[in-house]
Amino acid sequence: MGAGTYPRATVLTDGSLLGVYTAFSSGNNIITTIKSIDSGATWTALGTVAQGPTATKDIDNPFVHQLPSGRVLCTFRNHDRLNGAYMFYRITVCYSDDKGASWTYLSTPASDSNPVNGDWEPFLIDALDGSLQLYYSRENAANDQDSLLRRSTDGGLTWSSAQTISGSGITARDGMLGLARIAIGSSTLIAIFESLDPNTGLFTVHSVKSTDDGATWGSRNLVYSPGTGKNAGAPGIALIGNKLIASFGTDEDGGTWSTGSMRVVISSDGGSTWGTKTTIHGVPSLWAGVLDLTESTFLAMYESGGTSYAQKVSF
Template identity: 35%
Template sequence: MPGHLGQKVLKSFGLGDQSHSHHHHVSSDQQLPGRGVVNDDERGLSSPPNNGTYPRLAKLSDGSILSSFTRFPNHQHALRVARSTDGGRTFEDLAEVTRGAGDVDNMFLLEISPGTVLAAFRNHDLGPGGPTHFRITVCRSTDGGRTWGFVSQAAEKKAPLGIWEPFMRLGRRGEVQLTYSQEFAPDNQCTMLVVSHDQGSTWSRPICLHGERDRLRDGMNGIASTIDNGREALVMVIETTRYGSFNVEAIISYDDGASWHHRHEVFCPPRGHNAGSPQVASFADGSMAVVFMTDEDSAKVEWTKNAAIKVVFAGPPQDGHIQWSRPQLISPASSFWPGVMALDHHTVLATYDRGGPNAKTISWNPR
């Protein structure tokens, strides 16, 4: 797979304590305030023939939905956008944000004001021995995703230690919060934050949000808003390496993303297997769905191959505690790079690459 993990999975993790069972905190699904149902309604996210990888979705204020994905024409990487005007049922190819001969991938879209959309993506120069210069590049469209222009580098650095996987959200004051992963050592990667108050033209200096000194490779962050007993809260999901291979954890913020607390496990596969690349969305009642890829059912572990896409659910946090359900299957092996977006109050659209960018709806039925 041309996915990002190939260049960052390590062969030499310290394995840590794996003796505890990962089922100790799993709620019986009866305790959840609702029931999540994965619908059998797969659809492509681009015009036929449907192809591309690393699919993500962005909702626009005019009711349309943009999908984004990476294609590989003529040994290049092309970042493409398609659009749905029927609630995410069908998508028509719309535009190309950029293409390059380097490692251009991991695109994430966010509408920041009506018709104005930012695209953030990794944009690395490659030499014979791998990446030589790392960037998180930002482009902007002011016509709903039809035409794009370069705006800024949200972050950049020289090799060897890399940056990847941007995610964006709007803060309470309308500022753009862009989070991404940065390596500080082979066994230490953190989630970083940069902020823009001018629609992506300039960015603050990066700060590490959590675990600066932890010997963990935190990555692939995604954030959703929810409520904890009347307090506004954000839940961030990440993949990490607490037990050597990848598992999924979460942390909570009560100050619009400035500080993060209550780190806990969302899903941990059996020892030696992996679960990673998580993304999170919330329903109207504050309940959440986390999608991720895992090779827990595969006899042969060769991450990121042989992985299926699964989803776990939780009700809103209760005083910093979140109870996650057992996983349900969304897409069988081999599927890659899931994303998720709230479609309406009780439906999310989960995306993944299985021979092309696809999606299924997941319904939340409150009890």
């Protein structure tokens, strides 16, 4: 895909893929868009969403999403820092009306000036009522982070107040959210996330479900725990045919966490149980994501050695 990290992609209405990742060049963080017309086998450079000097700006965690109108949104973290310390946090949304070639600022759904209250890893999905949902992670303290949801009824221009969907009432560091429906058109959403247990210092992968399109959320369910002394985190999720695919990174096969291998597990019952563990890419893999392509194929994306890759997987 290109030299950089945190690769993500979406399928546009014309059948092409719009990809995005964070590049680093000449002392800058650059949110970079790319295009594929062969299901991710090859990619061409397209545009720049945003950029800033690495010394004073932390621009990363990009995610692209096409609205029913055809407009494309890109959301990302857009933080200020001074001498290596974070001073201000924000989630930014930009838009493109030319399929990702050029970009314009749209809104700032979330921001925090307290150095301990970071906002991270935004994710966009359309609600069944035509509104837009933004999910992201917000720190309460160094050892405590929740998963939040905001809604927009005007294409991402303005946003509701935040609703907590995981992490309320417990001390744990929930983060790196991904969302999918358990079936096409279903009102049941499943959110997947990593969680750091402050008692063990280890990451595991969990999920919560909503049966009313995000209005209310149920209790936590364990998706994957790698066992004693090992980590699993940075998950993604996609609906492939009638199955859910959950991806994650793990140091079970080696690597110094958060570096590890990219694995997937499969659920045939809407995310209640998971199995059929498969390694997609070995060590090193970082910040993986998954995108549904057909009822039997998906795109696995990951960074390895400073380069972002896309790999088509059939099952």
